[in-house]
Amino acid sequence: MDCKEAPVAPPSVPYRGRIAPTPTGFLHLGHAATFGAAHARARAAGGEIVLRLEDIDPRRCLPLYAEAAMEDLRWLGLHWDGEPLWQSRRRERYLAAWRQLRDGGWIYPCTRSRKEVAEAAPLTVGAFDQEEPLFPAAWRTPVEAARAWETPAGVNWRFRVPDGEIVAFDDGLLGALSPRAGTDFGDFLVWNRDDVPAYELAVVVDDAGDGITEVVRGADLLLSTSRQLLLYRALGLGGAIPAFRHTPLIRDASGRRLAKRDAALALRAMREAGATPETIWEQIDRNGPLPGQTP
Ligand code: GLU
Numbered sequence: 672m673d674c675k676e677a678p679v680a681p682p683s684v685p686y687r688g689r690i691a692p693t694p695t696g697f698l699h700l701g702h703a704a705t706f707g708a709a710h711a712r713a714r715a716a717g718g719e720i721v722l723r724l725e726d727i728d729p730r731r732c733l734p735l736y737a738e739a740a741m742e743d744l745r746w747l748g749l750h751w752d753g754e755p756l757w758q759s760r761r762r763e764r765y766l767a768a769w770r771q772l773r774d775g776g777w778i779y780p781c782t783r784s785r786k787e788v789a790e791a792a793p794l795t796v797g798a799f800d801q802e803e804p805l806f807p808a809a810w811r812t813p814v815e816a817a818r819a820w821e822t823p824a825g826v827n828w829r830f831r832v833p834d835g836e837i838v839a840f841d842d843g844l845l846g847a848l849s850p851r852a853g854t855d856f857g858d859f860l861v862w863n864r865d866d867v868p869a870y871e872l873a874v875v876v877d878d879a880g881d882g883i884t885e886v887v888r889g890a891d892l893l894l895s896t897s898r899q900l901l902l903y904r905a906l907g908l909g910g911a912i913p914a915f916r917h918t919p920l921i922r923d924a925s926g927r928r929l930a931k932r933d934a935a936l937a938l939r940a941m942r943e944a945g946a947t948p949e950t951i952w953e954q955i956d957r958n959g960p961l962p963g964q965t966p
Contacts, residue, residue, distance in 0.1 A: 686718025687884050690744065690751060691874070693725040694736035697937040698743045701889065701921045704955045708918045709887035710749045721881060722751035725874070727758040727765075728867050743938045747948050756881065758873055765868040768876045768906055769823050769861065772830070777905040778861055779812040780826040792857075799848075799855050799894050806857040808834065828862035830871075830901065838897035843885070843916030850897040859898050871895060875902040879911035890917040891928075921958050 690706045692698060698706075713720035722744070726732040741755065772778045783806075792804035806829065814831055834853030841847055850856060860869040874895075878886060886896075896915050903912050920928050934940055941951065 684884055686713055686716035687882050688713040688718065688720040688887060689723050689878070689881065689883050690720060690749065691723045691725050691888070692737075692740045692744075693731075694733060694740055695728075695731045696736060697939055698740050699933070699936040699938060700941070700951070700954065701936075703743075703747055703938060703951055704921050704958070705887065705889050705918050706744065706749055707747070707952065707955065708916075712885060712887055712916070718884070719752040721753060721756060721883075723756040723758065723877060723881065725758050725870070727870075727873050728863075729759070730865070730867075732759075739939065746942065747938070747951065756877070758877065761873075761877070762868075764876050764880060765873055766823075768872060769828070769868070771907075772828075772861060772872075772902075772905055773817045773820065775905060776814045776817070778828050778830050779814045779817050780820060781810070781812060781829045781858075782826060783810055797855060799850055800891070801855070802891055802894065803856075803859070805854075806859070808853065808857070811858065822866075823862040824866040825864060827860055827864045828869075829858040830861050830898070830905070832856065832858055832898075832901060838900050840896055840900060840915055842893075842896075843887075843914060844919075845890070845893075845917060848893065848896075850894055852897070852901070856894045856898060861902075871898050871902060875899045875906065875908070878913055879903070879906075879908045882911075883913045885914040885916060887916045887918060890920055893917055919958075921955065 688709050690709055692702060692706070710720055722741070724737045724740070726737055744751070769778075788806055788810075789804050791807050791810075794801050794804055811829075811831065817828075820826075832852035836852045837849045838852055839847065839849045859871055861872040862868055877883075878899075896917070900912065903909055922928055938946075938951065946954075
């Protein structure tokens with residue numbers, strides 16, 4: 672699939688970006704860098720930016736973290752346009768997309784647990800850092816098995832990727848990228864057995880539905896972009912594919928990625944320790960210029 676051919680945000684369409692935190696914890700320095708870049712892109716384009724709380728998983732997301740995220744964003748000066756959007760209020764949309772994928776023969780029910788998959792397929796570091804294990808092709812269920820299911824609950828659902836196909840895209844910062852399905856990434860989850868839509872599905876339904884013209888997010892989601900391009904195609908949303916811009920991850924002095932669990936890097940911990948928005952942006956700049964601000 673060559674997405675260079677796809678209509679990517681024609682100039683007549685006004686810029687619309689998004690800030691999309693998952694409220695499973697407090698925002699940290701890495702979030703500030705990514706969201707700052709997204710905000711700068713939208714403002715430089717004279718466009719809009721919406722806030723979308725990705726709170727689809729009720730086991731992991733807490734209202735307190737959503738409130739804290741909004742407060743931290745305001746403190747940083749990252750203001751959004753319109754009312755916040757909440758994934759938890761959009762279940763029907765995701766369900767409609769699940770039905771469409773089932774009817775189209777794109778997905779299959781899968782009884783393998785994440786643990787089993789992790790044990791069978793260790794993470795590899797190839798051209799793209801794999802952030803999830805490659806689902807073994809031998810464990811696939813035929814997509815025909817999906818027809819018997821009225822609702823997704825009770826089992827995991829995976830998208831069957833076209834083995835060997837290069838799912839290419841042009842990244843606004845990194846240039847042309849060519850991940851290969853079946854090697855760089857495998858069959859991925861679209862719905863979880865506890866009846867929660869998976870990130871890849873929810874984000875495509877939302878980015879298309881919210882009219883997003885450019886997605887700015889961290890480079891840990893590069894392979895997700897190829898997965899999501901397959902979903903745009905399967906859902907007949909090729910005309911809604913946004914541009915993509917993956918920002919470099921913040922690293923510590925020894926070059927390691929900052930861990931989200933490092934509580935000292937939570938923005939509110941830094942604030943309590945005396946940081947101001949200015950010192951936060953300076954610290955991010957020391958890591959390299961904010962990608963959204965480079966011409
Ligand atoms: N919700 C994701 C996060 O907080 C970002 C997803 C995206 O930008 O597509 O890391």
